[in-house]
Amino acid sequence: MPAIVDLSGIRFGRLIAVRLAARAGKHTFWNCSCDCGATSIARSNNLRRGHTKSCGCLDRELRAHWNEVRGAAAQEKRQAEAARALGRLKESNHD
Numbered sequence: 001m002p003a004i005v006d007l008s009g010i011r012f013g014r015l016i017a018v019r020l021a022a023r024a025g026k027h028t029f030w031n032c033s034c035d036c037g038a039t040s041i042a043r044s045n046n047l048r049r050g051h052t053k054s055c056g057c058l059d060r061e062l063r064a065h066w067n068e069v070r071g072a073a074a075q076e077k078r079q080a081e082a083a084r085a086l087g088r089l090k091e092s093n094h095d
């Protein structure tokens with residue numbers, strides 16, 4: 001059994017490890033407090049590898065951000081298509 005690495009007080013992204021929550025096999029789980037005010041439990045190796053950086057709020061924010069970016073891109077595409085369609089319509093009117 002490897003010794004438990006004490007992560008208490010260490011910051012990982014938005015999370016700060018508060019205290020050991022559980023130990024299962026070779027994995028340890030830490031109670032973490034997030035910058036957003038929420039608490040969550042994260043596996044220590046995910047914290048240390050940088051896989052877990054928030055209670056989930058960061059993922060939610062990033063997803064919302066990318067949805068916005070995609071939404072804007074889709075709107076631009078629609079406008080470009082509409083402009084092209086209009087262009088074709090104008091061209092056909094010349095005939």
Ligand SMILES: [Zn+2]
Binds near residue numbers: 035037038055056057
């Ligand atoms: Zn959070």
